Amino acid sequence: MSYNKAPSITAETINPRVKIIRYAPCGEIVKHAARLEQEIEENPASIPFQEIIYCNLGNPQVLGQPPLTFFREVLSLCDNPALMDRDEARALFSPCSIRRARRILNSIPSKDTGGYTDCRGIKCLRQVVADGITARDGFPSTADDIFLTDGATSAVPYNLTEDNGWGLEIFEVKRCLEEARSAGLTVRAMVVINPGNPTGQVLSVTNQEEIVEFCRKEGLVILADEVYQENIYAENKKFHSFKKVARSLAYDENDLTLVSLHSVSMSYGESGRRGGYMEVSGVAANVKDQIYKVASLTLCPNIAGQILVSLAMDPPKLGDESFESFDKEKEQIRSSFCKRAKTLEKAFSGLEGVTCNKLEGALYLFPRLHLPSAAIRAADFEGVSPDIFYAHRLLDATGIAVVPGSGFHQASGTIHIRCTILPDERKIEAMVARLRAFHKAFMNEFRGSQQVMNDLRR
Amino acid sequence: MSYNKAPSITAETINPRVKIIRYAPCGEIVKHAARLEQEIEENPASIPFQEIIYCNLGNPQVLGQPPLTFFREVLSLCDNPALMDRDEARALFSPCSIRRARRILNSIPSKDTGGYTDCRGIKCLRQVVADGITARDGFPSTADDIFLTDGATSAVPYNLTEDNGWGLEIFEVKRCLEEARSAGLTVRAMVVINPGNPTGQVLSVTNQEEIVEFCRKEGLVILADEVYQENIYAENKKFHSFKKVARSLAYDENDLTLVSLHSVSMSYGESGRRGGYMEVSGVAANVKDQIYKVASLTLCPNIAGQILVSLAMDPPKLGDESFESFDKEKEQIRSSFCKRAKTLEKAFSGLEGVTCNKLEGALYLFPRLHLPSAAIRAADFEGVSPDIFYAHRLLDATGIAVVPGSGFHQASGTIHIRCTILPDERKIEAMVARLRAFHKAFMNEFRGSQQVMNDLRR
Numbered sequence: 001m002s003y004n005k006a007p008s009i010t011a012e013t014i015n016p017r018v019k020i021i022r023y024a025p026c027g028e029i030v031k032h033a034a035r036l037e038q039e040i041e042e043n044p045a046s047i048p049f050q051e052i053i054y055c056n057l058g059n060p061q062v063l064g065q066p067p068l069t070f071f072r073e074v075l076s077l078c079d080n081p082a083l084m085d086r087d088e089a090r091a092l093f094s095p096c097s098i099r100r101a102r103r104i105l106n107s108i109p110s111k112d113t114g115g116y117t118d119c120r121g122i123k124c125l126r127q128v129v130a131d132g133i134t135a136r137d138g139f140p141s142t143a144d145d146i147f148l149t150d151g152a153t154s155a156v157p158y159n160l161t162e163d164n165g166w167g168l169e170i171f172e173v174k175r176c177l178e179e180a181r182s183a184g185l186t187v188r189a190m191v192v193i194n195p196g197n198p199t200g201q202v203l204s205v206t207n208q209e210e211i212v213e214f215c216r217k218e219g220l221v222i223l224a225d226e227v228y229q230e231n232i233y234a235e236n237k238k239f240h241s242f243k244k245v246a247r248s249l250a251y252d253e254n255d256l257t258l259v260s261l262h263s264v265s266m267s268y269g270e271s272g273r274r275g276g277y278m279e280v281s282g283v284a285a286n287v288k289d290q291i292y293k294v295a296s297l298t299l300c301p302n303i304a305g306q307i308l309v310s311l312a313m314d315p316p317k318l319g320d321e322s323f324e325s326f327d328k329e330k331e332q333i334r335s336s337f338c339k340r341a342k343t344l345e346k347a348f349s350g351l352e353g354v355t356c357n358k359l360e361g362a363l364y365l366f367p368r369l370h371l372p373s374a375a376i377r378a379a380d381f382e383g384v385s386p387d388i389f390y391a392h393r394l395l396d397a398t399g400i401a402v403v404p405g406s407g408f409h410q411a412s413g414t415i416h417i418r419c420t421i422l423p424d425e426r427k428i429e430a431m432v433a434r435l436r437a438f439h440k441a442f443m444n445e446f447r448g449s450q451q452v453m454n455d456l457r458r
Numbered sequence: 459m460s461y462n463k464a465p466s467i468t469a470e471t472i473n474p475r476v477k478i479i480r481y482a483p484c485g486e487i488v489k490h491a492a493r494l495e496q497e498i499e500e501n502p503a504s505i506p507f508q509e510i511i512y513c514n515l516g517n518p519q520v521l522g523q524p525p526l527t528f529f530r531e532v533l534s535l536c537d538n539p540a541l542m543d544r545d546e547a548r549a550l551f552s553p554c555s556i557r558r559a560r561r562i563l564n565s566i567p568s569k570d571t572g573g574y575t576d577c578r579g580i581k582c583l584r585q586v587v588a589d590g591i592t593a594r595d596g597f598p599s600t601a602d603d604i605f606l607t608d609g610a611t612s613a614v615p616y617n618l619t620e621d622n623g624w625g626l627e628i629f630e631v632k633r634c635l636e637e638a639r640s641a642g643l644t645v646r647a648m649v650v651i652n653p654g655n656p657t658g659q660v661l662s663v664t665n666q667e668e669i670v671e672f673c674r675k676e677g678l679v680i681l682a683d684e685v686y687q688e689n690i691y692a693e694n695k696k697f698h699s700f701k702k703v704a705r706s707l708a709y710d711e712n713d714l715t716l717v718s719l720h721s722v723s724m725s726y727g728e729s730g731r732r733g734g735y736m737e738v739s740g741v742a743a744n745v746k747d748q749i750y751k752v753a754s755l756t757l758c759p760n761i762a763g764q765i766l767v768s769l770a771m772d773p774p775k776l777g778d779e780s781f782e783s784f785d786k787e788k789e790q791i792r793s794s795f796c797k798r799a800k801t802l803e804k805a806f807s808g809l810e811g812v813t814c815n816k817l818e819g820a821l822y823l824f825p826r827l828h829l830p831s832a833a834i835r836a837a838d839f840e841g842v843s844p845d846i847f848y849a850h851r852l853l854d855a856t857g858i859a860v861v862p863g864s865g866f867h868q869a870s871g872t873i874h875i876r877c878t879i880l881p882d883e884r885k886i887e888a889m890v891a892r893l894r895a896f897h898k899a900f901m902n903e904f905r906g907s908q909q910v911m912n913d914l915r916r
Contacts, residue, residue, distance in 0.1 A: 088549050274761075
């Protein structure tokens with residue numbers, strides 16, 4: 001018998017597929033930011049700033065965005081239904097929050113929010129989501145196609161065209177598809193994020209129609225990440241779901257398989273609540289059975305998330321007591337996003353060697369950096385790509401955490417960073433001043449060293 | 459260009475690994491129960507019962523178990539912190555719920571419960587969990603080893619010994635390990651569910667020590683599913699975590715890798731809230747980095763679940779206003795479980811050809827059925843195993859949904875069903891009467907047909 005065997009789980013023995021995963025928004029930069037945060041706490045004098053400004057992740061409430069009152073009222077009543085039977089509750093909650101909480105509780109077979117639900121989510125809440133989609137698109141959605149989920153995720157590589165407002169060129173997608181097919185891959189789906197992450201574009205209907213036609217011809221599923229559908233700032237742009245575009249082209253479930261993802265994380269900032277849905281249309285019943293089975297492995301999505309996504313898809317209507325305050329709060333959030341987007345857009349565009357597209361939607365700017373060649377060599381010397389080099393320098397000097405563009409399959413030879421538009425309005429001016437000072441010093445340092453190297457070469 | 463390609467996602471083209479997954483507690487029986495439920499709604503006269511009694515899944519609150527008041531008060535205050543600033547709140551909430559909610563909110567950097575948290579969960583809540591484990595085991599746990607999760611899951615095949623109170627025989631585990639290794643598999647971990655699912659046993663400390671010694675010698679990680687740690691009914695049994703047993707044997711983190719899972723689903727019935735934790739001890743830092751990375755892919759566990767698991771590991775203490783009522787509610791649930799377990803145990807044991815072990819812990823009975831050979835042939839004729847045949851007949855005749863034992867790797871040649879002890883006390887007598895009547899008719903039917911076949915043979 002062998003004693004004291006080496007531990008069976010080591011960095012060498014774990015699944016190699018795990019090792020190759022990279023998730024940039026929670027990657028090295030964030031770990032380094034956490035170390036700096038600890039350092040600020042323990043030894044504040046050693047760090048040239050007092051707090052980390054997390055611009056790496058679309059996480060509005062952590063940066064000060066308030067939650068919507070109606071959402072939280074309904075949630076707290078569903079958690080603690082005894083409140084509704086008390087007279088005091090009338091002073092504490094809007095009548096429409098109480099009505100909504102009652103309706104939700106009555107729609108749950110056990111009349112409580114503690115048990116496992118159907119693995120697709122509570123049927124009545126799925127119906128609410130389907131009705132919300134129907135109202136949004138003008139084309140029918142059914143509860144049977146809705147799977148409530150703990151939030152939303154995905155990604156697939158193709159290059160967007162920066163010069164075309166980050167529009168999507170079908171010839172580029174076709175090139176990628178053909179390349180993949182000739183490499184022996186079977187391509188089954190195309191992922192589209194609209195409004196776009198990290199590029200902030202809102203696709204034109206024409207562009208969406210091209211994508212629908214293309215996917216139909218090539219037999220590809222459209223996996224539409226539509227989590228930013230409420231985050232649109234460009235006056236002349238509007239959200240159209242891929243399902244709406246497909247149905248408008250008279251394509252039905254027999255023509256095309258569509259998956260649409262949405263969540264309460266981005267538009268409503270309830271990221272940590274993990275509420276979302278997936279609408280699946282045009283899949284065979286036996287495939288849907290398999291999706292059901294996979295969903296059942298984690299038993300059910302969390303109930304608070306289920307409730308929130310039903311509220312997002314069925315907000316207070318005209319006549320409901322919360323209608324005006326809900327709309328006002330939502331508009332405040334939206335206009336504040338607009339304002340902050342403009343401030344940061346202007347700040348980045350004003351930096352030497354930086355170009356920055358206008359933000360049409362979503363929560364991110366994706367400025368392109370043209371850095372001195374000495375900076376690129378310095379990055380190379382440290383064994384990292386120039387975007388990572390720049391992002392680390394920025395974090396160390398200012399406390400601003402952004403995500404290097406290489407985490408988002410940026411076009412080869414280009415340098416980008418992704419920066420959320422979420423810092424609190426009261427803090428954004430100070431942040432911009434620090435960004436400007438850092439960038440100037442950075443450029444001077446490497447311009448300088450370039451001069452030195454040029455001098456040496458002569 | 460090819461038009462109208464076949465859909466790319468069909469039952470034939472989906473990942474074959476998805477197709478082979480089976481998850482019995484949410485499998486065919488449940489789908490059939492849902493169909494019957496719909497039939498009851500649409501055409502009640504066509505079905506011989508008025509409701510489905512879901513004994514397939516450990517889902518206490520759906521079957522009428524009330525939630526713990528303290529949990530729900532804290533949750534509703536964290537959802538809607540504005541309540542705490544109102545005078546009316548003092549009449550609606552226990553002071554210790556208000557204190558706890560404030561403490562939780564203050565421990566979150568953004569002072570709100572909407573944003574993404576650290577992907578392992580909020581640091582202060584992880585500390586609360588670690589402190590709770592330390593108090594439970596008498597051996598230290600640290601927040602760095604805690605990952606909060608959306609619930610808990612796992613499974614690995616080995617045979618338990620029914621005659622030994624479902625104890626675990628090390629020679630049987632060794633046989634499985636050797637069989638797997640000689641088949642070329644690399645075995646890395648042993649999963650132990652204690653208290654046991656589906657077999658309801660609470661392992662003796664001696665048995666746990668054997669497992670720890672075995673895993674240490676063989677270099678196996680112990681993956682301990684300890685979600686039923688609060689569900690113990692046998693007077694002479696107590697829960698000991700595998701970590702406590704290992705530390706008591708003086709094995710530290712250098713000797714053994716341990717993973718322990720716990721959740722608020724079973725002991726507290728808050729299944730749909732999806733709150734749990736994973737304690738990982740004795741893994742190298744670079745392996746923990748990989749676990750961190752995988753956790754970061756889903757961004758963070760849901761916040762309501764995080765809060766609940768912190769409450770479960772740090773319940774009201776003597777002196778807190780909720781202490782007595784919390785303890786009373788908890789004891790009511792426990793004693794009701796005991797009562798229902800005894801009623802169902804007695805009912806199953808009283809059935810012809812059925813033996814049923816005493817329930818020591820967890821939420822399930824796993825009675826063994828000895829069916830007439832004609833019933834086994836009838837099952838074979840329908841192309842299903844006898845346990846599935848029996849479970850379907852039971853459901854169709856009585857509305858009682860149980861899980862066939864073949865979903866739990868029962869020993870070859872044996873027939874079991876898994877039945878939760880969760881039906882409401884007020885309904886359990888009627889359920890038992892239906893079970894008895896069904897079983898008697900079933901046995902008579904097949905004894906009868908056996909007689910007929912025997913007669914024919916003569």
